[in-house]
Structures are given as structure tokens and as C-alpha cells.
Amino acid sequence: MSVLSVRNLTKSFGGVVALNDVSFDVAAGELLALIGPNGAGKSTAFNAINGQLPPDQGSVTFDGREIVGLPPRRIWRLGVGRTFQITATFPSMTVIENVQMALISHHHRLRALLPVAGQLYRDEAHALLTLVGMDDQAERPCGFLAYGDLKRVELAVALANDPKLLLMDEPTAGMAPKERIDLMQLTAGIVAERNMAVLFTEHDMDVVFAHANGIIVLNRGMLVAEGLPDEVRADEDVKAIYLGTGAVYDTSAEKGPAAEGQGVA
Numbered sequence: 191m192s193v194l195s196v197r198n199l200t201k202s203f204g205g206v207v208a209l210n211d212v213s214f215d216v217a218a219g220e221l222l223a224l225i226g227p228n229g230a231g232k233s234t235a236f237n238a239i240n241g242q243l244p245p246d247q248g249s250v251t252f253d254g255r256e257i258v259g260l261p262p263r264r265i266w267r268l269g270v271g272r273t274f275q276i277t278a279t280f281p282s283m284t285v286i287e288n289v290q291m292a293l294i295s296h297h298h299r300l301r302a303l304l305p306v307a308g309q310l311y312r313d314e315a316h317a318l319l320t321l322v323g324m325d326d327q328a329e330r331p332c333g334f335l336a337y338g339d340l341k342r343v344e345l346a347v348a349l350a351n352d353p354k355l356l357l358m359d360e361p362t363a364g365m366a367p368k369e370r371i372d373l374m375q376l377t378a379g380i381v382a383e384r385n386m387a388v389l390f391t392e393h394d395m396d397v398v399f400a401h402a403n404g405i406i407v408l409n410r411g412m413l414v415a416e417g418l419p420d421e422v423r424a425d426e427d428v429k430a431i432y433l434g435t436g437a438v439y440d441t442s443a444e445k446g447p448a449a450e451g452q453g454v455a
Contacts, residue, residue: 191217191254192215192216192217192251192387193216193217193218193252193253193354193355193387194215194216194239194250194251194252194355194387194389195215195249195250195251195252196212196213196214196215196235196239196248196249196250196251197213197248197249197250197251198211198212198213198247198248198249199211199212199213199235199238199245199247199248199249199250200212200245200246200247200248201231201234201238201243201245201246202246207410207411208231208234208411209231209234209235209238209245209248209411210231210410210411210412211248211412211413212231212235212248212408212411212412212413213413214406214413214416216355216387216388216389217387218354218385218386218387219381219382219385219386219387220381220387220388220403220404221377221378221381221388221390221401221402221403221404222387222388222389222390222402222403222404222405222406223390223391223392223398223401223402223404223405223406224236224389224390224391224406224408225391225392225393225395225398225405225406225407225408226407226408226409226431227409227431227432229410230408230409230410230411231408231410231411232391232408233359233391234411235408236272236357236359236389236391238250238258239257239270239357239389240262240265240270240272240357241257241259241260241261241262241264241265242262244258244259245258252265252268252269252270252354252355253268253269253354253355255268257270266351267296267351269351269352269353269354269355270353270354270355270356270357271348271349271350271351271353271355271356271357272348272356272357272358272359273341273344273345273348273356273357273358273359273361274344274359275359275360275363276363277337277340277341277343277344278344279332279340279343279344279347280332281331281332281333282331282332282333283331283332284328284329284330284331284332285319285324285327285328285329285330285331285332285335285343286312286315286316286319286328286329287308288332288343288346288347289315289318289319289343289346289347289350290307290308290310290311290312290315291307291347292347292348292350292351293310293311293314293315293350294307294310294311295350295351296350296351296352297310297311314350315328315346316328318346318349318350319343319346321346321349321380322342322343322345322346322349322376323342323376324339324342324343324346327339337364337365338365338366338369338372338373341361341362341365341369341373342373342376345361345373345376345377349380352384353386354386354387355386355387355388355389356377356381356386356387356388356389357388357389357390358377358388358389358390358391359390359391360390360391360392360393361373361374361377361390361392362374362392362394362397363393370394370397371397371400374397374400374401375401377401378401390402395432398419399419399423402419403418404416404417404418404419405417405418405419405422407422407425407427407428407431409427409431414427414428414431415427415428
């Protein structure tokens with residue numbers, strides 16, 4: 191059974207169709223990459239799944255439950271973690287305090303008095319920081335961390351609700367090549383250990399083909415290819431989109447390029 195099932199997801203902004211009848215599944219233990227050029231609809235898909243954006247039509251089922259219409263905080267409490275393209279930590283708080291805040295929310299203790307909050311769930315926070323290789327910096331303010339380390343802290347925060355599904359929006363954006371490899375290897379190890387499902391977007395194709403179990407490709411809101419990495423790499427439409435052959439996918443056609451001599455959006 192799929193952890194996440196997306197069916198016929200559609201979203202328009204005025205006359206622009208950002209998502210057009212998109213369907214896919216993510217299974218437990220799977221790292222599924224959602225790729226496509228800028229404007230393909232990747233962020234719209236993420237925001238519709240996460241409850242930040244209501245779709246015009248379609249279904250999003252998580253762990254057998256329909257979640258369309260639920261606010262992000264409810265979806266998070268059900269077991270969906272998320273990291274963002276731009277890190278969303280509190281810079282004036284220490285590394286461990288950032289993780290503690292996520293744990294306090296997960297345990298429904300948001301009304302705890304501030305003097306007490308600093309003592310809550312410290313052992314759990316240390317365990318998560320150890321998992322992502324950041325426990326030695328637990329007492330440092332996040333505002334003083336290197337960007338790659340912030341990404342690791344954000345991953346620990348995303349794991350605080352023990353998610354069954356992790357949404358990662360360009361997890362390696364802004365990182366050095368070695369940091370990208372390390373973060374994705376770390377994520378793959380956590381996925382295997384916890385049998386989580388992961389859906390991630392990424393522009394670095396080396397990261398995608400090295401770590402994804404499966405790939406789905408969006409272009410102009412439509413799902414144009416899906417399959418194993420080698421299958422997607424060999425797909426002619428994907429080559430046209432990413433390698434600049436001059437062909438643009440025709441959203442009115444079932445398959446194939448629509449026009450020659452036009453740029454790819």
C-alpha cells in the first residue's frame with residue numbers, strides 16, 4: 191500500500207494551469223524525485239500535498255486518509271514532515287532549542303511555560319541531532335551555522351514528528367557538492383532505517399540519479415515521464431526538456447514534442 195497517493199491533482203492560477211491532472215504514488219522506503227524545469231509545477235504540487243494550497247480538484251491520500259482540506263499543522267501531526275528550499279530555522283535559538291520546539295509541538299505541549307520549555311524533550315532532541323550529525327553543535331545559535339549544517343538541523347526538525355512521509359523541497363540547494371552527497375546519503379540511510387516514504391524536488395541531476403529509487407517529471411503542469419532512473423534518463427521528452435533540443439512538450443497531445451525551434455520554459 192502506498193503511503194502517499196495523489197490522484198488527478200489540478201490547480202490553476204487565473205488562466206495558467208500549474209498542475210494538470212497529475213497522479214502518482216510514493217511507497218514506504220522509497221525516495222521518489224519530482225523533477226522538472228522552473229515553472230513546471232513542482233512547488234505547487236508540494237504545497238497542495240502539504241495543505242498550504244487548496245487544489246481545484248483531485249485527491250491526496252496519506253496513509254489511507256484523504257488530507258485535502260486539512261491545514262498544514264494537522265497534516266504534520268498525522269506524520270508528514272517537510273524541509274524547505276530556504277531553511278526555516280530560528281536563528282537566535284540554539285540548535286537543540288529548534289529541535290525541542292518541534293518536539294514540544296509534536297507532543298502537544300505548546301502551552302508549556304518558557305522556563306519549563308527549555309528542559310522538555312532534551313534527550314529526544316539530542317538523539318535526533320546525533321542522527322543527523324549535529325549533536326556536537328547542539329548549544330550553538332543557528333544564526334552562526336554554515337548553510338550545510340542548517341540543512342541538517344532542518345532535517346532533524348522535520349523528523350521530530352516521527353514522519354511516515356517526508357517532503358523535501360530542493361534539499362541540497364545552496365550546498366557545496368560534498369555537502370550535497372553527504373546530506374542525501376544521510377537521508378537515504380534514515381529512509382532505510384525508518385522505512386519512510388520520501389518525495390523530493392531537486393535541480394541537481396547527479397543527486398537525483400544517484401539517490402532516487404524512482405523519478406516523476408513535470409513540465410508545464412503535466413506529468414510527462416515516470417519510472418526508474420535509467421528509464422527516465424532515456425526518455426526522449428525528458429531529453430528535450432533538460433537538454434534543450436528545441437522541442438516543447440505539447441500539453442494537448444498524449445505524447446511527444448509539439449514544436450520545433452521554441453525554447454523550453
